[in-house]
Amino acid sequence: MRKIPPVDLARQYAKIESEANQAVLEVLSSGRYINGPVVTQFEQEFSDYLNVLYTVSCGSGTAALYLALRALKIGPGDEVITSPFTFIATAEVITLTGATPVFIDIQAETFNLNPELLEAAITPRTRAIIPVHLYGQAVDMGRVMEIAERYKLYVIEDCAQATGAKWQGRKVGSFGDIGCFSFFPTKNLGGCGDGGAITTNNVSLAQTVKMLKEHGSNKRYSHEETGVNSRLDAVQAAILRIKLKYLDSYNQERYNIAQLYENLLSHLPGVILPKDHSSSGHVWNQYTVRVKDGLREELKTQLDLKGITSMVYYPIPLHLQPVYKKLGYLKDQLPIVEGVASEVLSLPMFPGLLPEEQKQIAYAVQESLDYSEILLS
Ligand SMILES: Cc1ncc(COP(=O)(O)O)c(C=O)c1O
Known part of the structure; x- marks a missing residue:
C-alpha cells in the first residue's frame, strides 16, 4: 500500500526542475541576492496577474499582514474584526500592533467569516476588517466592502491560502485597501522557503509598506519610523516567477x-x-x-x-x-x-x-x- 502525504512538493518541483535550477543558478551567479531586478520583475508580474497597481514583496505572509496594519496606522486602542477560524498569524499581527482582535462567527458552509455578523461587532474603536479567504475560497467580498464603506473601515484581505481565487470573477487581493499573500511552500503559489507580499492600488500605502519593511527607511541610514527587516530574497523571487506562469x-x-x-x-x-x-x-x-x-x-x-x-x-x-x-x-x-x-x-x-x-x-x-x-x- 502506497503512503500518501497531505502535500508532496517534490512532485511539483520535478516538473519544473530544469527551469527552476537554471533560474536559481542565474541568481547565484549574478551576485544580487537581496532586492534587485528579479524581485522587481516578480512584483510587476504578480501585480499584472492580480490586476492591481502595486505589489510590495516581503519576508512572509505574517509580515505582509503586520506591515499592512502598520501602514494603515492601526495600533493601541483600535479594534480589528476577523475570523476565529484561521491560522494564528492573522490575529497575532493585530495583537503585535497593540490593537485588539474581535472575532465573529463563521458560516459552516464556506468556513469563512459570516459577513452578516459584521455590523453587530462594529464599535467606535473598530478600524478595520480582515476577511480570510480560507482553504482557497473567497469571502463574500461584495458584502464585506459594502459594510466597510458604510462604516469607513479599512479592509485587509488575508489571501495567504487563496492566490488566484476569485469572488464573482475578480481576484482576491484586489478588493480591499491591501491584500496580503504568503508564498510559504504549501500555498497555491509557494516558493522554496518563506516569502510574502502585499498588493494595493494605493501608491502611498505601497510606499509606506516599502519603507516599513526596510527598517522604516526611504533613504539609506535615515529612519522615519520603527520598521522591520522583511524582504523576499532573489532566489525565492526567481522560483516564484516560474511558478506564477503555471x-x-x-x-x-x-x-x-x-x-x-x-x-x-x-x-x-x-x-x-x-x-x-x-x-x-x-x-x-x-x-x-x-x-x-x-x-x-x-x-x-x-x-x-x-x-x-x-x-x-x-x-x-x-x-x-x-x-x-x-x-x-x-x-x-x-x-x-x-x-x-x-x-x-x-x-x-x-x-x-x-x-x-x-x-x-x-x-x-x-x-x-x-x-x-x-x-x-
Ligand atoms: C490564513 C493565513 N494567514 C497568514 C499566514 C501566514 O503566512 P506565512 O506562513 O507566510 O507567514 C498563513 C500561513 O499559513 C495562513 O494560512
Whole structure:
C-alpha cells in the first residue's frame, strides 16, 4: 500500500526542475541576492496577474499582514474584526500592533467569516476588517466592502491560502485597501522557503509598506519610523516567477482533484463535502470535509493506519486559544466555529496527486467510517 502525504512538493518541483535550477543558478551567479531586478520583475508580474497597481514583496505572509496594519496606522486602542477560524498569524499581527482582535462567527458552509455578523461587532474603536479567504475560497467580498464603506473601515484581505481565487470573477487581493499573500511552500503559489507580499492600488500605502519593511527607511541610514527587516530574497523571487506562469494550471489541477473527490465521496452519509460558493472562484488550497457524529478523530486515526495523512486545520478556534484568554470569550460564544473545528478534516490535496491515490483515499475513508459506525453501534 502506497503512503500518501497531505502535500508532496517534490512532485511539483520535478516538473519544473530544469527551469527552476537554471533560474536559481542565474541568481547565484549574478551576485544580487537581496532586492534587485528579479524581485522587481516578480512584483510587476504578480501585480499584472492580480490586476492591481502595486505589489510590495516581503519576508512572509505574517509580515505582509503586520506591515499592512502598520501602514494603515492601526495600533493601541483600535479594534480589528476577523475570523476565529484561521491560522494564528492573522490575529497575532493585530495583537503585535497593540490593537485588539474581535472575532465573529463563521458560516459552516464556506468556513469563512459570516459577513452578516459584521455590523453587530462594529464599535467606535473598530478600524478595520480582515476577511480570510480560507482553504482557497473567497469571502463574500461584495458584502464585506459594502459594510466597510458604510462604516469607513479599512479592509485587509488575508489571501495567504487563496492566490488566484476569485469572488464573482475578480481576484482576491484586489478588493480591499491591501491584500496580503504568503508564498510559504504549501500555498497555491509557494516558493522554496518563506516569502510574502502585499498588493494595493494605493501608491502611498505601497510606499509606506516599502519603507516599513526596510527598517522604516526611504533613504539609506535615515529612519522615519520603527520598521522591520522583511524582504523576499532573489532566489525565492526567481522560483516564484516560474511558478506564477503555471499558477492557473496548478489551480485547475486542484479543481479537478476536488471534482474527483466529490464524485468519489458524495455517496457517504457521514461526511459533508466542501462546496464552491464563490461563483467558480475556489482554488482549493485544501479539500476539507466535515465528519459528523464525533467521528473525526477516529477517521483520522484509521487513515493514518492505512498510510494516509490527513490534517486538522484548525482544531482550536482563535477565540479559545490560551493566548487570547485575556479577551474574555466564553466557550459556546461562537457556536458555529466551535462545532466546525471539531468536525474538519483536510484530505491530501496538491498538484500531482494521482487519481488512483484519490481512489485509495476514498476507499479508506469509506472503510474507516463503516468501521467507526460498527464500533459506535
Ligand atoms: C490564513 C493565513 N494567514 C497568514 C499566514 C501566514 O503566512 P506565512 O506562513 O507566510 O507567514 C498563513 C500561513 O499559513 C495562513 O494560512
